[in-house]
Amino acid sequence: MGKDNMNKAFAHTWCFMPSNSRWAYSWFFQDAVPTLHPGTATKRVKLILTDACPHESFAIANLVGEGRDYSKVYPNAHHRWCGWHRINRNFTNHADYKSLLARVRNSSVNNAIEVSLITRLMWYCVKHYETKEEVDLALKLINQYLKEDQTTHKGEIEEATRSAIRDFFTTSFEYNKHMLFEGYFENVMTFGNCTTGISEAEHRAYKKSVHGPRPADDLAVSASKLLKMTETKDAAKCRSMTHQIKSKSAKASDREKKAEGLSDYANKKLLEEHSERNEYLTYRPDQNLFYIKKDYEKYDDISADELEAAQRESDDLFNSMNGWIDTQKSRQGKKTLKEKRDDLFGGGKESMEQFKTLLCNEIRRVAPRFERTTIVEVRDIPGSDCNEKMLVCTRCFKKRGYACKHIYKLVNRYPVLTDAHVRWQKSYAHYYGVSGEMSKHFQDIRDKVDLPGIPITEEDLAALDKAYPVRYSEAPEEYFLRSLPGKLRLRGSRDNNHWKSPVYYTAFEGVDPSCFACDDVSDDSMDIEEDISNMSAVENESQKLSGLGAGPCGASQVIQGKSSYQVPSELTEQDGDSDDFALGTVSFSNRPGKKVDAFHDFMPMYQEISKLVDATGGPGVAIVRKYYQQMGLELRQEAYKQKGNGYPTETAGMQSGPQISNKRSAKRKKMATSPSK
Numbered sequence: 147m148g149k150d151n152m153n154k155a156f157a158h159t160w161c162f163m164p165s166n167s168r169w170a171y172s173w174f175f176q177d178a179v180p181t182l183h184p185g186t187a188t189k190r191v192k193l194i195l196t197d198a199c200p201h202e203s204f205a206i207a208n209l210v211g212e213g214r215d216y217s218k219v220y221p222n223a224h225h226r227w228c229g230w231h232r233i234n235r236n237f238t239n240h241a242d243y244k245s246l247l248a249r250v251r252n253s254s255v256n257n258a259i260e261v262s263l264i265t266r267l268m269w270y271c272v273k274h275y276e277t278k279e280e281v282d283l284a285l286k287l288i289n290q291y292l293k294e295d296q297t298t299h300k301g302e303i304e305e306a307t308r309s310a311i312r313d314f315f316t317t318s319f320e321y322n323k324h325m326l327f328e329g330y331f332e333n334v335m336t337f338g339n340c341t342t343g344i345s346e347a348e349h350r351a352y353k354k355s356v357h358g359p360r361p362a363d364d365l366a367v368s369a370s371k372l373l374k375m376t377e378t379k380d381a382a383k384c385r386s387m388t389h390q391i392k393s394k395s396a397k398a399s400d401r402e403k404k405a406e407g408l409s410d411y412a413n414k415k416l417l418e419e420h421s422e423r424n425e426y427l428t429y430r431p432d433q434n435l436f437y438i439k440k441d442y443e444k445y446d447d448i449s450a451d452e453l454e455a456a457q458r459e460s461d462d463l464f465n466s467m468n469g470w471i472d473t474q475k476s477r478q479g480k481k482t483l484k485e486k487r488d489d490l491f492g493g494g495k496e497s498m499e500q501f502k503t504l505l506c507n508e509i510r511r512v513a514p515r516f517e518r519t520t521i522v523e524v525r526d527i528p529g530s531d532c533n534e535k536m537l538v539c540t541r542c543f544k545k546r547g548y549a550c551k552h553i554y555k556l557v558n559r560y561p562v563l564t565d566a567h568v569r570w571q572k573s574y575a576h577y578y579g580v581s582g583e584m585s586k587h588f589q590d591i592r593d594k595v596d597l598p599g600i601p602i603t604e605e606d607l608a609a610l611d612k613a614y615p616v617r618y619s620e621a622p623e624e625y626f627l628r629s630l631p632g633k634l635r636l637r638g639s640r641d642n643n644h645w646k647s648p649v650y651y652t653a654f655e656g657v658d659p660s661c662f663a664c665d666d667v668s669d670d671s672m673d674i675e676e677d678i679s680n681m682s683a684v685e686n687e688s689q690k691l692s693g694l695g696a697g698p699c700g701a702s703q704v705i706q707g708k709s710s711y712q713v714p715s716e717l718t719e720q721d722g723d724s725d726d727f728a729l730g731t732v733s734f735s736n737r738p739g740k741k742v743d744a745f746h747d748f749m750p751m752y753q754e755i756s757k758l759v760d761a762t763g764g765p766g767v768a769i770v771r772k773y774y775q776q777m778g779l780e781l782r783q784e785a786y787k788q789k790g791n792g793y794p795t796e797t798a799g800m801q802s803g804p805q806i807s808n809k810r811s812a813k814r815k816k817m818a819t820s821p822s823k
Contacts, residue, residue: 147344147345147348149337149339149344150383150575151409151411151412151569151570151571151572151574151575152383152386152387152409152410152411152575153337153411154383155344155345155347155348156379156380156383157348157376158183159178159179159182159183160369160372160376161174161178162365162368162369166199166201167201168201168204168205170201171201171202171204171205171206172205172208174205175205175206175209175219176205176209176219180219188219188220189220189221189222190222191220191222191223192222192223192224192334192335192336193223193224193226193331193334193335193336193339194206194210194220194223194224194225194226195226195227195228195339195340195341195342195345196225196226196227196228196342197227197228197231197342198227198228198231198232198322198325203225203227206225207225209223210223210224210225211223212224213333224331224334225325226325226326226331226336226340227322227325227326228340228341228342229269229272229273229326229340229341230341230342230343231341231342232272232318232319232322232326233265233268233269233272233319236314236318237265237268237314237318237319238265242310243310243311243314246306246307246310247261247307248488249307250301250303250304250307251488251491251492252484252487252488254301254464255457255460255461255464255491255501255504256300256301256302257301257302257303258301258464258491258492258501259300259301259501259504259505259508260299260300260301260302260303260508261301261303262492262505263300263505263508263509263512264292264311266505266509266513267288267291267509267512267513268315268319270284270509270513271284271285271288271319271323271326271327272326272327272328272340273328273338273340274328274515275327275328275329275516276328276329276332276518276541277329277332277631278329278330278332279632279634280329280514280516280634281323281327281329281330283514283634283654283657283661284514285320285323286654286657287514287645287654288315288514289312289315289316289320290650290654291512291644292308292311292312292315293308293312295772295776297772297773297776298644298776298779300504300508326340328340333544334545335544335545335546335547336545337545337546337547338545338546352372352375355375357371357374357375358371358372358375359371359372383575387572387575390409390410390572391572391573402560403417403560403561404417404560404561405560405561405562405563405565405566406563407563407571407572407573408561408563408565408566408570408571408572409570409571409572409575411570412548412566412570412571413561415546415548416548416549416561416565416566417560417561419548419549419550419551419554420551420554420560420561422551423551423554423555424555425440425441425444425445425551426438426439426440426441426551426552426555427439427440427441427620427621427625427626428555428556428614428618428619428620429618429619429620429621429623429625429626430614430615430616430617430618430619431616431617432616433524433616434523434524434525435521435522435523435524436521436522436523436524436556436614437519437520437521437522437626437627437630438519438520438521438522438552438555438556439517439518439519439520439621439625439626439629440517440518441621442517442637442638446510446637446638453503453504453507455500456499456500456501456503456504457500457504459498459500460491460498460500460501460504463490463498463500464487464491467483467486467487467490468487470483471483471484471487510638510642511638511642511643511644512644514636514645515636515637515638516629516634516635516636516637517628517629517635517636517637518541518629519626519627519628519629519630519631520539520540520541520542520552521539521540521541521630521631522537522538522539522540522552522553522556523537523538523540523599524536524537524538524602524607524610525537525538525599527597527601534601535601535602535607536597536598536599536600536601536602537553537556537557537599537600537602538598538599539552539553539599540631543598543599543600544598547566547567547569547570548565548566548567548570549561549565549566549600553565553599553600556610556613556614557602557606557609557610558609558613559606564600564601565600567596568588568591568592568595569592573588574588628660634657634658634661635660635661635663636661636662638664639664640664645662646662646664647779649779650662755770
């Protein structure tokens with residue numbers, strides 16, 4: 147199957163396979179296709195998409211050259227596996243996982259979002275990461291998300307199901323990243339295709355049609371039916387192209403916007419790109435170079451009120467549907483309502499809009515999304531005698547063959563004919579292969595004038611120089627430089643990005659901490675390095691304190707020596723106004739002077755927890771560690787909210803016990819005993 151310039155599917159070869167064996171696929175791709183399509187056809191194939199059939203994959207792997215080996219049958223082709231077969235068929239609809247995921251999804255709205263989120267993370271890997279460096283870091287973060295504590299997650303998945311998900315992700319999905327992810331097809335004109343959807347749809351149409359072949363038909367009858375259906379389809383396509391060539395838009399405004407001579411599909415995509423140009427900022431470091439980057443702060447958020455309303459409406463409908471299901475007496479009635487509930491809260495096309503809003507926000511919060519600075523260059527057109535220029539987007543044009551939003555940010559006009567590759571022209575599909583002279587003309591344009599960008603006129607260049615003089619910038623220079631190709635930086639802030647917490651600055655070996663930096667920090671007194679040093683100091687102190695005492699909480703042995711920290715049983719008992727230990731005080735910017743007596747407030751709870759931990763042993767330690775880590779994370783986040791990116795200037799409560807002044811000796815000490823006694 148292939149795609150024409152209207153993005154419609156067409157069948158270039160039909161074959162009744164004698165077997166599903168490797169030799170049959172090898173014969174088809176190595177002998178049959180080159181024989182039926184002589185000339186340069188096989189050399190112009192860019193991408194071969196298949197499901198992961200091992201026999202078919204092995205046959206194709208020996209025939210594609212990936213632009214390096216020109217002795218192959220398909221020297222410029224790359225082989226890619228279908229993302230739908232890998233994710234939907236082998237995971238969400240597979241017998242090993244379907245019931246596990248359904249049980250979690252049907253338990254609550256938040257759990258349904260969590261399951262849909264994991265699926266979307268896989269699709270995000272398949273579709274959106276553009277380089278191998280982005281892929282590698284994203285996989286590290288997603289693996290961390292699948293195994294970390296779920297306290298900060300939207301929903302909660304039981305450990306048995308999480309284990310099954312992790313096993314699929316690592317052994318079946320991540321292991322085959324080179325066959326699935328867009329980042330491994332950086333310089334391939336994929337047109338965004340990552341599934342075999344066109345082939346599946348075509349096969350379904352032929353099978354379901356009343357004029358299509360049937361299992362009882364012999365080869366001659368089946369071939370005759372296929373040929374007749376193909377001729378009917380081609381005739382309809384020819385009439386459509388003829389109408390496009392001869393017709394014009396009725397409205398003058400539409401005629402002004404659309405590029406005369408390009409297909410309707412190409413015009414639609416170009417106008418979509420043109421409409422998004424105002425979301426981007428520009429910086430021109432020199433005469434022939436532009437940096438284009440999206441204004442993420444302005445165009446990358448969902449309001450809190452919208453999220454709250456969506457959560458409320460989703461919860462109400464989910465609970466109502468569960469109530470309706472329980473009231474149904476018939477099995478068919480329960481089944482019908484369950485199917486409708488699965489549609490509404492499954493994250494698919496039929497999902498309710500409020501659920502989609504919540505899921506979209508969670509994807510933005512958890513999915514590793516990177517800032518990207520796109521480079522647009524002004525280059526000379528090769529072989530031009532008139533010093534003609536072209537604009538080259540180093541990211542988009544090579545993938546799709548038409549102008550992108552980054553180019554339209556610079557040229558202040560609507561699309562024109564030269565903004566797209568010759569394959570997107572109306573007359574290309576109408577005349578190619580029909581008229582010998584026109585076919586030769588299009589071949590020359592296609593093969594000899596295959597530019598990596600779009601030509602621009604002298605007027606366009608003059609307008610460009612006037613609007614964007616050298617050193618012109620719509621944002622600070624650092625905003626563009628920090629996300630140039632080769633540099634990784636996650637989008638978002640600490641409020642809307644799961645990975646912006648200081649906890650993750652040093653969690654991944656070999657990852658530059660600046661990747662997790664934020665723009666929403668108002669206090670300049672602490673940058674990333676200071677964050678990391680403060681975290682390290684706290685961790686080191688915690689490690690020192692954790693070694694004290696025989697009990698899991700370090701509160702069951704006497705602390706001897708000159709340590710300024712003491713357990714509760716060593717505290718000095720005083721009367722009157724004398725104070726031998728300092729109470730923890732906190733002075734945040736929004737609560738000046740208000741004191742918090744953390745020791746007296748939390749010590750009874752601490753003692754009770756210590757007793758329970760000593761009684762339960764290892765499981766108790768795990769529970770305490772889990773929630774202490776979460777408390778630390780939330781307290782750090784609260785500190786950032788109340789005092790920029792710095793920590794409180796005064797000690798916020800005790801750490802292992804209250805501090806005792808070295809100037810005054812204790813009047814009376816009790817022997818320390820275990821809290822469990």
